Amino acid sequence: MVAKVEGEAKRGAGKPDPHDLLGLDALLSEEEIATRDRIRGFVRERIKPNIGEWFYEARFPEEIVQEFAGQGLFGMHLEGYGCPGRSAVEYGLACMELEAGDSGLRTLVSVQGSLAMSAIHKFGSEEQKNEWLPPMAKGEKIGCFGLTEPSAGSDPSSMMTRARREGSGWTLDGSKRWIGMGTLADVAVVWAKTDEPGEPVRGFLVPTDSKGFRAEVIGEKLSMRAAVQTELHFEGVRLPEEAMLPGAKGLRGPFSCLNEARYGIVWGAMGAARDAYEEALAYSLEREQFGTPIASFQLTQKKLVDMMVEIQKGTMVALHLGRMKDAGSLRPEQISFGKLNNVREAIAICREARTILGGNGVTTEYSPLRHANNLESVRTYEGTDEVHTLILGSALTGLPAFR
Known part of the structure; x- marks a missing residue:
């Protein structure tokens, strides 16, 4: 041995x-x-x-x-x-x-x-x-996911979008905001309140060529500028009975989908952080000041070490969660752990990497500040820091603190 x-x-x-x-x-x-x-x-x-x-x-x-x-x-x-x-x-x-x-x-x-x-x-x-x-x-059809509303972000239970029964189908009215790919989508998965007893929130498949459906791009963003975020509007959109997702009743439906997206974020945030770190490392080895590469300076090395340590830790968290997901044992609060930690650390890493690049770091030639800007959106969507903190707090104490 x-x-x-x-x-x-x-x-x-x-x-x-x-x-x-x-x-x-x-x-x-x-x-x-x-x-x-x-x-x-x-x-x-x-x-x-x-x-x-x-x-x-x-x-x-x-x-x-x-x-x-x-x-x-x-x-x-x-x-x-x-x-x-x-x-x-x-x-x-x-x-x-x-x-x-x-x-x-x-x-x-x-x-x-x-x-x-x-x-x-x-x-x-x-x-x-x-x-x-x-x-x-195959990418022949694009979908979007309509849950968040102008006045209902972290609290989707307060959504105002309504689907009411009319004859053999449904009529949909309301709006959704910060919906990725809305103007390019062929179908929107829309969550709405109904008059159904017990679990009134239901999901509907809404073809985007439906009469009364409208999507508008949200412009003038400082983050996610290479992505499409939209606002969706439904004005008397008529849907057949078979447009409803039969297996989704209540907010457990959209929340289970959000956890799928949150899981991907746990990994993705570490990708942005790693790219920023690698850009800063390469730059520090080439950039000379006072007759020597700035990588030789103690303060620069401390920054690089701190970044690398958090990236490796965050990657281990992501991999551990992935193994649990493949084994069927991953719990929602464990995904919240990964999303809260990895996005928070990734933003700090990208900001620190920008400092190594100096003034050059504010140009599009280098990635860290772009990543940091994007991660401000990632930090907000699929649950803010505050939401994930309270999810974890409830898991630790058994006492929900949302209300």
């Missing part, structure tokens, strides 16, 4: 990897590494050379939709109906690599797969699944 340990120690000896000091790759299977490296290569070749321009121009590159579909990114972790059926860890690794490119473009995968497709997959009828999931997996 001693000889075996010594042999492993020797094999692990040598120059440390500044991108993976703890050797976390050893915790991944060959298949997981292959998936990660494939998406990493795609991001390096297709997104990173262009994202500065897309962000500056506040332009979502619509052509990227089919390219993402070609990479098997839509509904990646869902089984059947033309979905790739990959593991939760593989999906997480893909989210990490996509967000190393840009949070807004990772959001496309989250909205399409973790929210819209997940809702249909979890709660839809067989007819609904067969109609929508195969073309959505």
Whole structure:
């Protein structure tokens, strides 16, 4: 046993990897590494050379939709109906690599797969699944997820959107805000209050060409500028009975979808943080002041060390949650742990990385400040810090503090 340990120690000896000091790759299977490296290569070749321009121009590159579909990114972790059926860890690794490119473009995968497709997959009828999931997996149809409203963000139970029975169908009225991909979507998964007894909140599949449906882009953003956020309006939208998602009753339906999206964020935030760290590390080794690379300065090294430590810790959290998700044992409050910690730390890392870049760090040539700006949105959507803190507080004490 001693000889075996010594042999492993020797094999692990040598120059440390500044991108993976703890050797976390050893915790991944060959298949997981292959998936990660494939998406990493795609991001390096297709997104990173262009994202500065897309962000500056506040332009979502619509052509990227089919390219993402070609990479098997839509509904990646869902089984059947033309979905790739990959593991939760593989999906997480893909989210990490996509967000190393840009949070807004990772959001496309989250909205399409973790929210819209997940809702249909979890709660839809067989007819609904067969109609929508195969073309959505191929990127032929785009979905959006309508839960948040202008006056109902952290408290969706106060939503004002209403679906009332009329004859053999429903009539939908109301509005939703901060809805990703709304102007590009073919179908909107919309959550509305009904007059149904017991669990009045129900989900509906609303084709976006329905009379009375309108989507408007939210512009002039300082964050997520390469993504599409919208406001949806429903004015007397008529829907047939079969538009309702039969398996979703009450807020447990949309919350289960939010947890799918939150899980992807746990990984994605560490991708943004890692990219910012790597940019700062490379810059510090090349940039000279006072006749020496700034990487040689004690204060710069402290910043780099602090960033690397939190990235490795956050990645371990994401991987642990992924293993639990694949085992079917992951709980919502554990996802809140990861979302709260990893996004909060990622913002701090990106801001610190910008300081190493000095004045050059405020240009689109470098990624840390763009990542930091994007993460302000990531920190807010799918549950604010305050919401996740209270979820965890309730888990610790058994006492809910929302009211």
